[in-house]
Amino acid sequence: MNINYDLYKVFYWAAKTGSLTQAAKVLYLTQPSVSHAIKQLEDSFGITLFYRNPKGVALTQEGAILYSYIERSQILISLAEEKMAALKNLDSGELRIGGSDSLFKHYLLPYLEDFHEKHPGIKLHLNHGTTPEIITFLKEGKIDLGVVRMPIVDPQLEVTESIQLQDCFVAGARYAELKDTVLSLSKLLQYPVILFSRNSRARMAITELFQSYGYPLKPEIEVGSVDLLIEFARKGLGISYVTREFVAKELEEGSLFEIRLEVELPPSHVGIMIMRNMPLSMAASRFVELIR
Amino acid sequence: MNINYDLYKVFYWAAKTGSLTQAAKVLYLTQPSVSHAIKQLEDSFGITLFYRNPKGVALTQEGAILYSYIERSQILISLAEEKMAALKNLDSGELRIGGSDSLFKHYLLPYLEDFHEKHPGIKLHLNHGTTPEIITFLKEGKIDLGVVRMPIVDPQLEVTESIQLQDCFVAGARYAELKDTVLSLSKLLQYPVILFSRNSRARMAITELFQSYGYPLKPEIEVGSVDLLIEFARKGLGISYVTREFVAKELEEGSLFEIRLEVELPPSHVGIMIMRNMPLSMAASRFVELIR
DNA sequence: TATGTTCATAGATGTGGTCTATGGCTCCTG
DNA sequence: CAGGAGCCATAGACCACATCTATGAACATA
The missing domain is CATH 3.40.190.290 (D-Maltodextrin-Binding Protein; domain 2)
Known part of the structure; x- marks a missing residue:
């Protein structure tokens, strides 16, 4: 039940793009890795997060709730990384x-x-x-x-x-x-x-x-x-x-x-x-x- | 430069407790692991995040800036995990x-x-x-x-x-x-x-x-x-x-x-x-x- | 001076994240 | 209706890397 936080990153992109394949591209991973990561998240929560459709994935009710938290969290991390780059660069x-x-x-x-x-x-x-x-x-x-x-x-x-x-x-x-x-x-x-x-x-x-x-x-x-x-x-x-x-x-x-x-x-x-x-x-x- | 998001969790607790040893306890890790994790973060940003004192660690200027983002991000993740547990439990x-x-x-x-x-x-x-x-x-x-x-x-x-x-x-x-x-x-x-x-x-x-x-x-x-x-x-x-x-x-x-x-x-x-x-x-x- | 802190470092170990290969399932098209 | 092109899931192999133990160095305290 101790979740690898990188899984949230994968979840975020899978939800955002609505496709495991697309998420894999964004993250420079392969599709099976993404598939596996999502499965891990679902297993550790004991909750199904996505509907698998022939044309991609869509968030379930519970998945959408998770996304509402994770989205903000991931955005903050992105901002943090940008800020650190700016500090390093002496732009800030x-x-x-x-x-x-x-x-x-x-x-x-x-x-x-x-x-x-x-x-x-x-x-x-x-x-x-x-x-x-x-x-x-x-x-x-x-x-x-x-x-x-x-x-x-x-x-x-x-x-x-x-x-x-x-x-x-x-x-x-x-x-x-x-x-x-x-x-x-x-x-x-x-x-x-x-x-x-x-x-x-x-x-x-x-x-x-x-x-x-x-x-x-x-x-x-x-x-x-x-x-x-x-x-x-x-x-x-x-x-x-x-x-x-x-x-x-x-x-x-x-x-x-x-x-x-x-x-x-x-x-x-x-x-x-x-x-x-x-x-x-x-x-x-x-x-x-x-x-x- | 692709940062393992678990490092932020370690950073969060190190900053919050002001001690790598304490952070290790909270995270069920050993102190060298935490030490190594922080070093990794610092290396990937190219920025020193903590002052190492004989009695613990303290955030540098840049570390404090990072913390202001990461703290909120980690809190959101905690809330998300609590929420998922509640959903699983049918409390919500x-x-x-x-x-x-x-x-x-x-x-x-x-x-x-x-x-x-x-x-x-x-x-x-x-x-x-x-x-x-x-x-x-x-x-x-x-x-x-x-x-x-x-x-x-x-x-x-x-x-x-x-x-x-x-x-x-x-x-x-x-x-x-x-x-x-x-x-x-x-x-x-x-x-x-x-x-x-x-x-x-x-x-x-x-x-x-x-x-x-x-x-x-x-x-x-x-x-x-x-x-x-x-x-x-x-x-x-x-x-x-x-x-x-x-x-x-x-x-x-x-x-x-x-x-x-x-x-x-x-x-x-x-x-x-x-x-x-x-x-x-x-x-x-x-x-x-x-x-x- | 001895003891208990702190964090850093080195080296060993094995988990687990990632890969390739493959299969099943729709949908679309000639 | 067959074939192709998308999806995602599964199986199995591999090796990087996260974590561990053991130890050192610096400092505070008694």
């Missing part, structure tokens, strides 16, 4: 990424554009948050991958380094006199410094650097976004500590210039985080491939 | 019978009561009509069986004789003088005769009988139902030609008496008609068994 699915606003805007954006153009059926979900928040999202399965500043040390995570970024101090026209000089740290501190307000990796790193030379780094102004860091520096409100790559346009056009220091500032890397030993979704693995 | 289903009003009332009623009491889940459909109409219904599949007067000759039908019925002439108190006499046909014709109006087998048979003796049988009154035949006779409007078994009560209580004739009237049989070489529905075959 979703990609959930966690990261900071600035990395989305200045680092991921071109990749996202490219990906979206190639796979318009895949929904993009961008979640921004601090690095610890991103890690939590990842562990809770709320995102597929996280894009944050290195270093990350977490045994559950697999982090791969992506491009290197270089933070630096920049100023606008107001401090033009600094353009061709090389400043010491102490000299720099005589100018108003603008830093990112959140507990960002970059802010912590630069604070530590100054600390290690014996200087406390206290910003004149703290702002909540990279855009504001840039904007304030341009308006001459102080010297901003920003990622050089994120102000490439402003450096190019000359609305900002980089302040050279005696001390070399540490570079930082972008890290792509995924869960260790957890398979990536189709979309996510394709996207990670794209980034690397 | 329908029984469609064709026949004449009088046969339903006087012949089938006790069987129907009995059947309905034993199988209250089965819906009864009673279609009344003339014998040719009943035969048409049967051939069109609109009824499962027909109950009519014999003889029936039709190669497509399988007719089994049921009880024998005896038609006879009856009268009420108004004709009490006939109670202890034996009438000849010609004598009978001096009284007003009440016949069934429709082209019934019984009417045709008796007309032919009179014909064969050279008497034309022309009824004084024609009525459309057996009940009226009885009622008119009781009220003394004439002598009714009815089935003896259908007026058993009236004969017993003395409101009608049978008129004895010199000529013996032909008996008639009730026939149960079903389609030849066509399987009966569960309900119908049980009911036919009951009648025989």
